[in-house]
Amino acid sequence: MNIAVQTRKAEEEAYADRRIPKGGDWLSREELEALTPEELVRRTTALKPLVAAHALECERLRRPVDAVWDAIRKTGVFYHFVPKRYGGLEFDIDSFIDAMLPIAEGCGSTGWVTAFCVEHNWMLAQFPEKLQDETFGGDFPYIIAPGATNPPGVAQPVEGGYRLSGRWKWGTGVMHADWVMITGMIPGENPPRQLFLALPAEDVEVLDTWHVDGMIGTGSNDIRCDDVFVPEHRVMDMGEMRMGCAPGAAIHAHNPIYRMPMTPFLAITAAIGAVGVARSAVDHFRERIGVRTMLGTTVKQNEKASAHMRLGEAAAKTETAEMILREVGRRNVALTEAAGSGLVSNEDRIALRAQVALAMDLCRDAIRLLVEGAGSSAHMTSSPLQRALRDVNVMASHVVYDFDAATELLGRSLIGLSPNTPIY
Numbered sequence: 001m002n003i004a005v006q007t008r009k010a011e012e013e014a015y016a017d018r019r020i021p022k023g024g025d026w027l028s029r030e031e032l033e034a035l036t037p038e039e040l041v042r043r044t045t046a047l048k049p050l051v052a053a054h055a056l057e058c059e060r061l062r063r064p065v066d067a068v069w070d071a072i073r074k075t076g077v078f079y080h081f082v083p084k085r086y087g088g089l090e091f092d093i094d095s096f097i098d099a100m101l102p103i104a105e106g107c108g109s110t111g112w113v114t115a116f117c118v119e120h121n122w123m124l125a126q127f128p129e130k131l132q133d134e135t136f137g138g139d140f141p142y143i144i145a146p147g148a149t150n151p152p153g154v155a156q157p158v159e160g161g162y163r164l165s166g167r168w169k170w171g172t173g174v175m176h177a178d179w180v181m182i183t184g185m186i187p188g189e190n191p192p193r194q195l196f197l198a199l200p201a202e203d204v205e206v207l208d209t210w211h212v213d214g215m216i217g218t219g220s221n222d223i224r225c226d227d228v229f230v231p232e233h234r235v236m237d238m239g240e241m242r243m244g245c246a247p248g249a250a251i252h253a254h255n256p257i258y259r260m261p262m263t264p265f266l267a268i269t270a271a272i273g274a275v276g277v278a279r280s281a282v283d284h285f286r287e288r289i290g291v292r293t294m295l296g297t298t299v300k301q302n303e304k305a306s307a308h309m310r311l312g313e314a315a316a317k318t319e320t321a322e323m324i325l326r327e328v329g330r331r332n333v334a335l336t337e338a339a340g341s342g343l344v345s346n347e348d349r350i351a352l353r354a355q356v357a358l359a360m361d362l363c364r365d366a367i368r369l370l371v372e373g374a375g376s377s378a379h380m381t382s383s384p385l386q387r388a389l390r391d392v393n394v395m396a397s398h399v400v401y402d403f404d405a406a407t408e409l410l411g412r413s414l415i416g417l418s419p420n421t422p423i424y
Contacts, residue, residue, distance in 0.1 A: 014208040016221045018175045019066060020201050026141050027076050029087055035076050037095035043075040044099045051106030055217070055387070062210055063175040063219030064110050072103065072114055078142040081122035083252050086136035088121075090255060093265075093329035097272055097322075104276020105283075108391035109217030112273040117173045119269040120145050123181060124198065125258055126241045126248035130233035131198060135179070145179040145198070146171040148223050149238070150399075155184030155195050161231040162186075164197055167224040169209075175219035177201045182223060183238060194238040197230045204228070214387075214394030242422065243343050244336060256336040261349050263424050264332045267356035267400045268325050274363035274395050275325060278318040281388040285311055285370040288385075292375060310373040314366035321359040321366075328352050328359075350413045350424045357406040364392045399423060 027035070047068075054065040077099055082088020096118065104111025121142050124135060135143055153166020168182050180203075184195045207222040240246040244261045252258035289301035289311070301307045332352055335344045371378055371389045378385040395401070400423060409419060 016063075016175065016206040016208040016210075016219065018063075018177070018206050018219075018221075019069075021073075021144060021176060021178050023139070023178070025070070025073055027079065032076065032079060032087060032089065035079075035089060037091050037098070040076060040080070040089075040091070041095065041098045041102075044072075044077060045102040047071055047075065048102040048106040051103055051110050052384075055107040055110070055384070056382070058107055058109050058217030059387070061219075062216055064113055064217060068107075068110060069176055072110075075099075077114065077118055078121060078144065080118050081125065081257070082136055082142050083125055083132075083255075083258070085252075086132065087141060088136065090257070092257070093268070093333065094326060097268070097325060097329065100272045101276045101279070101322075104273045105280040107217065108273050108277040108388065108395070109215050111276050112215060112270070112395065113173055113175075113218050115269050115272050116147070117144050117176075119265065120147050120173065120181065122258070122265070123147055123196075123241065123262075124179075125252060126246035126262075127196075127198060127236050128233045128247045129251050132248070132251070134233075140178060143179045144173060144177050145181050145201075146173040146177060146220075146223065147181045147196075148172075148174075149183045149194070149196075152183040152185045152194055153225075155186055155197065155230070155235075157186060158229070161229060162195070162197065162235060164199070164228050164230050165226050167207075167222055169222055170220050171206065171223045172218055172220040174201075174206050174221055174223060180204055180223055182225075196236050196238045196241065198234040199225070199228060199230060212394060214390035214392075216390075239422070242424075245343060256333050260332045260336040261344050261352075263349060263400065264328055264352035264356065267353055268329050268332075270395065270398055270400065271321070271325055271356050271360050271363070274360050274392050275318060275322045277388045277391050277395075278314070278321065278363040278366045281367045281370050281385055282311065282315050282318055284384050284388075285314070285374055288374055288378070307373060310369050314369045317362040317366040317369075321362040324355055324359040324362075328355050346419060346424065347413050350409050350419065353400065353424050354406040354410040357401045357403050360396050360401040361403055364396050367392050 054068050057065050079089045080091050084090045100115045103114050148168035148171045155162040155164050164184050178201050181198050204223050204225040209222040236246050241262045244259050249259040289307045292301040335348050367388050371385050
């Protein structure tokens with residue numbers, strides 16, 4: 001084995017320096033009952049300067065900063081999609097976007113992790129009632145958990161549940177997790193199903209593998225476990241959650257949010273970070289051109305038409321992307337309501353995924369326009385603009401935003417061909 005391979009293997013086997021929450025900082029029932037969507041947004045907006053001030057430290061640590069994470073917990077955002085029957089807020093999609101955008105504007109990595117961990121409580125609300133009673137109704141009024149799906153592990157059926165082994169990538173949220181949600185497949189099952197399994201965080205190992213060029217502060221490290229028993233009530237069919245017919249859809253049938261298809265909602269969740277980062281880039285560029293003098297002249301860049309055009313186009317693309325997210329969120333719920341006890345059609349789910357992929361593309365285009373017009377100093381490591389470009393490029397690499405795949409799927413749907421991927 002050569003030195004490079006040995007070094008890489010040693011790095012992969014190192015354990016990540018994660019922080020399992022101690023708990024005890026939960027909001028009281030009275031505090032939750034008094035918490036409105038407007039107040040929640042006010043709280044996260046007030047945190048934006050703190051989040052931004054720690055953005056460089058977040059990159060250095062390669063995970064969210066503890067003090068920032070604790071402050072986010074205190075706002076109450078993680079109760080957003082916890083069902084009211086368990087004392088949660090059960091707020092809507094628009095207020096979710098409103099509450100998450102300021103955090104993403106302050107730091108793309110912190111905003112990405114926060115939005116996913118809020119949304120993953122919606123995922124927990126899809127599991128069998130016994131698990132929800134165990135968590136929401138027990139010692140965890142909300143959970144902090146990654147939802148790692150690739151590659152799926154091996155879920156061997158045994159009496160009362162499954163023995164799970166595997167190694168999963170992209171563990172967003174795992175650095176402050178008290179639970180994990182990961183996928184497994186039953187060996188030899190035909191047709192194959194992807195199961196979604198929930199485990200306490202202490203049942204898994206977290207490997208220090210998150211060495212990337214963007215979204216550095218998310219700490220989305222690999223997760224590993226070997227022959228861990230997962231009881232049946234902590235398992236559900238991933239395909240049912242994608243379609244909107246997982247166990248929680250019946251348990252919380254009064255609210256269409258819990259019956260809506262997963263993939264469009266997942267796409268919105270991840271794209272909030274891109275809109276927030278693009279918004280921040282627009283603000284930084286607007287400030288920068290007011291002080292930047294063009295080479296060989298005394299002319300400020302904000303006197304140049306080219307700067308006006310870049311700023312205007314980037315702002316329009318960013319605002320359009322946000323409009324798409326909000327409309328997809330509302331339409332996902334509206335289609336669910338219209339379906340009644342049925343399911344949202346494949347065609348509608350495919351279209352919604354493609355629209356959010358377009359929103360991500362618009363954000364990436366907006367940030368690229370601004371960085372290209374901001375001069376060499378924008379590439380200093382202290383500049384939020386270069387970080388925005390690196391972050392959005394990595395965000396856009398998420399499988400749900402594969403623009404070619406999303407548009408191919410939509411095109412096939414429009415001419416009556418069957419889907420060639422389950423990601424919709």
